[in-house]
Amino acid sequence: MNCRILVKALLYLLMGLLSASLAAAEIRDGQLWLEVLLAxxxxxxxxxxxxxxxxxxxxxxxxxxxxVFTGRLSIELFNTDKLAFWGFLNRSEPWTSQPEGYLAEKFTWQDSSLVIQKENLVFEETTFPGLDSARRYAQETGIPENQIRSLPLINSTVRVTTDEGAEQYFETPLLIHSDRPVYIGGIQLGFAGDFILKSVGGKMVVNHFIPLEQYVSGVVQNEIGNDAPMEALKAQAIAARSHAVDLLLYNRHQNDGYDLCSGTHCQVYKGEYLLNDAVREAVQATSGEILTIKGKIAPSLYHSACGGKTESSVNVWGGDPLPHLLGVTCIPEAQSYDLSQESQARLWIETEVSTSGLTSWEKGALSWEKSIPRQTLAKNLGLAYLSRIIINKRGFSGRITDMSFIGEVPIRLTSEYKIREAFGQAKSSFFYIRGPYAVNDDGSVEIVPGGTVSIKGKGSGHGVGMCQVGARRMAAQGVSYREILSHYYPGTSISSDWMRHAQ
Ligand SMILES: [Zn+2]
Ligand SMILES: [Zn+2]
Structure with missing residues (x-):
């Protein structure tokens, strides 16, 4: 064992004694450290x-x-049959130094700050190796199923095997380190640095253990492109950072053994893939900055291209109206169009806007066409045939948010995402169907489709919050990231003093 590893091991031992748990996130030297799931x-x-x-x-x-191992490693859960992975939560209470349960951490927002709150989870004595057996027990005994939790498991054994066949056994959780990028779990992206391996819910998870700033610099370039102008990169860095903190407050992976996943469910994180100096500079220049509104974190959703105006979050996900996500005009020429009206939406979709200086993906997101056989559309909706299409509602951005399809039964879709899916992954639900239409007394729009349903639209994505094509355009025109953000998220402020130590 060389000296560096020994020091590291001792440090980890000390950390282990201090936290004595599966503690996930922590605030260290003013940085928020997170566990991001990789595999x-x-x-x-x-x-x-x-x-x-x-x-x-x-x-x-x-x-x-x-x-220290050299070469390829395979890590396997070893004694799964002897382990209990699931239990019933009896209660959670504030953390004390001598608890009878397990330490769990939860993110909360208190007095304009993010707080990592420690809790003590007390489980029922009966535990289960599998989720199915826990569910059966719940049904038999009448314990609500929502009390089933994966146990914060420590000391389960894993077997590490090298290509040469050498084997060694370790007890979880493991701290894994590689200075050079490695492929993990078959993902063809190189990740370097510190990893945490745990056993949770009957399987292992490998998390990248990184500061929030490093996480943001693994998100930005894959979202807005590493070729975006500097002020657009900065705006995207703040939107991604705020969105990450907002996601943490939902604590939706609290039971999964990590803070954020690396897929679209949270935010796509790809480590150093496509990372360049410009992205590093944008993240550094905005370090720690997030969007707040009235002392609370401002949900900072974003999308590829609005198509003219951005959408209200209520039209996409329901819930209460959020004053900074009601929808704004992005392309100035769209201002005079009421895109919630069919005729105006059609007119605007037909209006050509300047594409000078745009990349091909930006052009493709700005204006697009597609066609789908009527029979395929019917099949996508689970219908044998389709005789009429009714647009019940368009939102502020012109996106269709409520649509009915009349076949042997009526099918109603009230989600822009489901509408896009039905039309074979349309880029957005801001489109019109070519051909004649009639407006009913209630304002709904009725269409009798031909053998091929041909649609023309603008925009890409849900349309809520910052429009990436718009942010790139504004930045290229010399607009600052602060102005870009206050345009797409009106009424928000930028705050950088929002981290507090665990209580
Ligand atoms: Zn997730
Ligand atoms: Zn836009």
Whole structure:
């Protein structure tokens, strides 16, 4: 064991004693450290993305056992049959130093700050190896199923196997480190640095353990493009950072063993993929900055291209109107159109707007056409045939948010996403169907489709919050990131003093 590894192992031991738990996020030196899920399963491989052999150190979090491996590693859960992964939560109470349960952490927002609140989870004594057996027990005993939790498991055994066949056993949680990028769990993206491996809910999870700023710099370029003008990159960095903090407050992965997942469910995180100096500079220049409104975090949703105006969050997800997400004009020429009206929506979709200086994906998002056989549309809706299409409602951006399809039964879709899916993954639901239409007394629009349903639209994505094509355009015109953000999220402020230590 070399000196560096020994020091590291001792440090981890100390950290383990201090937290004595599966503590996830923490605030360290003014930085919020997060666990971001990279891979999960019963067997996870760590491999080199090129011919250089990765050098990977594996240490137990709660003991000074550490080993350095060279080359490909395979990590397997070993004694799953002997382990209980599921239990029933009896109660959660404030954390004390001598608890009888498990430490759990929860994010809350108090007095304009993010707080990591420690809780003590007390479980019923009966535990289960599988989710099915826990559910059966719940049904038999009348315990509500929503009390089933994955147990915060420590000391389950994993077997680490190298290509040469060497084997070593470790107890979870593990701290894994690689200076060089490694492929993890078959994902063809290289990740470097610190990883945490745990067993949760009958399988292992491998998380990237990184500061929030590093997380943001693994999101920005995959969202707005690493070629975007600097002020657009900065605006995207703040939107991504605020969205991440907002997601943390939902605590929706609290029971999964990590803080954020790396897919679209949370925000797509790809590590250093496409990361360049411009993105690093944008993240650095806006370090710690998030959007707030009246002392609360402002949900900062964003999308590829609005198509003219942005959409109200209420029309897309329901809920209460949010004053900074009601929809704004993005392309100035769209201002005079009432896009909630069929005729005006059609007129605007037919209006050509300047595409000079736009990349091909921007042009494709700005204006598009597609056609789908009527029979395929019917099939996508689960219908044998389709005789009429009714547009019940268009939102502020012109997106269709409520649509009926009349076949052997009526099918009603009230989600822009489902409407896009039905039309074969249309880029947005801001489109019109070519051909004649009639407006009914109640304002709904009726269409009798031909053999091929041909549609023409503008925009890409849900249309709520910041429009990335619009942000790029504003930045290219010399608008600052602060102005871009206050345009798309009116009434919000930028705050950078919002982190507080665990209580
Ligand atoms: Zn997620
Ligand atoms: Zn736009």
């Amino acid at each position: 999960s399963g019963n067997k996870i491989e760590f491999a080199s993305p090129n011919s250089t052999e990765p050098v990977i150190s594996v240490s137990e979090k709660n003991a000074p056992i550490s080993r």
